[in-house]
Amino acid sequence: MLKSRNLILEFTWQRLLAPEVWITSIVVGSFINLYGQLLVPWLRGTDPVEAFTTELANAPGVTALSIGMCYLFPLAVGLFSSVSTRYALRQNESLAAFPDRKPDPVFRADPDGQIVEAGETTQDLFSAHTIKRAADILGADVWSAVLSADRSGAQVDGGVTVHFKPEDQWYLVSHSPAADGHINIYLTGVTDDVAQCASRPANG
Numbered sequence: 001m002l003k004s005r006n007l008i009l010e011f012t013w014q015r016l017l018a019p020e021v022w023i024t025s026i027v028v029g030s031f032i033n034l035y036g037q038l039l040v041p042w043l044r045g046t047d048p049v050e051a052f053t054t055e056l057a058n059a060p061g062v063t064a065l066s067i068g069m070c071y072l073f074p075l076a077v078g079l080f081s082s083v084s085t086r087y088a089l090r091q092n093e094s095l096a097a098f099p100d101r102k103p104d105p106v107f108r109a110d111p112d113g114q115i116v117e118a119g120e121t122t123q124d125l126f127s128a129h130t131i132k133r134a135a136d137i138l139g140a141d142v143w144s145a146v147l148s149a150d151r152s153g154a155q156v157d158g159g160v161t162v163h164f165k166p167e168d169q170w171y172l173v174s175h176s177p178a179a180d181g182h183i184n185i186y187l188t189g190v191t192d193d194v195a196q197c198a199s200r201p202a203n204g
Contacts, residue, residue: 004087011083021078029071036070104171105187108178109134113143116182129166134185138162138173146175150183161190 015021038048056063105125107118113133118126126132135143142162160173171187178184 008083008087011086012079015079015082021075021082024078025071025075028074032070032073033067036066104189105137106185107134108182108184110180110182111147113147134183137164137187138185142173146173146183146185150175150177162187 037052041048041051052063103121105118105122107115107122107126109115113135115126115132115134126137129136131137134146138146139162142160145160161170162173163170170190170192172190174186174188176184176186
């Protein structure tokens with residue numbers, strides 16, 4: 001409960017720091033005030049300036065409060081809408097950011113083996129070692145097995161590991177289907193002891 005409250009407060013503060021929130025409040029609030037303070041009296045056949053001056057003289061506090069509420073109302077509605085929407089979608093945001101936060105390689109490849117998308121950390125690794133295709137890190141045999149399993153709706157044996165020689169690192173290989181026939185590849189770093197217990201096609 002405390003975590004949720006802190007998250008809501010964080011989202012609210014972030015929105016309050018956004019200039020567009022205040023601009024919207026000022027624009028909408030000004031239109032409401034113009035309508036209520038000037039247009040409505042004029043439509044009723046009353047001099048709007050005289051009506052406003054009289055109201056301000058008789059009840060300055062109420063008049064100031066009504067003007068202020070015209071600005072606070074759109075601000076409150078905008079904050080509630082954006083914060084509640086973001087809070088409801090917080091899990092999706094977390095999942096979307098997952099590939100960038102994961103230290104191990106996470107990438108997406110097309111059926112031809114071309115890498116079409118990768119997390120931030122993965123991009124740095126691939127750029128450092130000029131990796132452009134899935135087989136460059138998985139090896140031809142493992143990539144073929146992944147491709148064949150994806151087409152049949154199966155999964156590569158969870159014990160399959162690959163050795164990335166440039167960094168002397170073993171990775172456990174898993175995958176899942178993605179949109180447009182692409183394949184998501186997830187590599188999880190394991191120690192040499194764990195790799196010894198698995199199928200170990202080497203690469204690099």
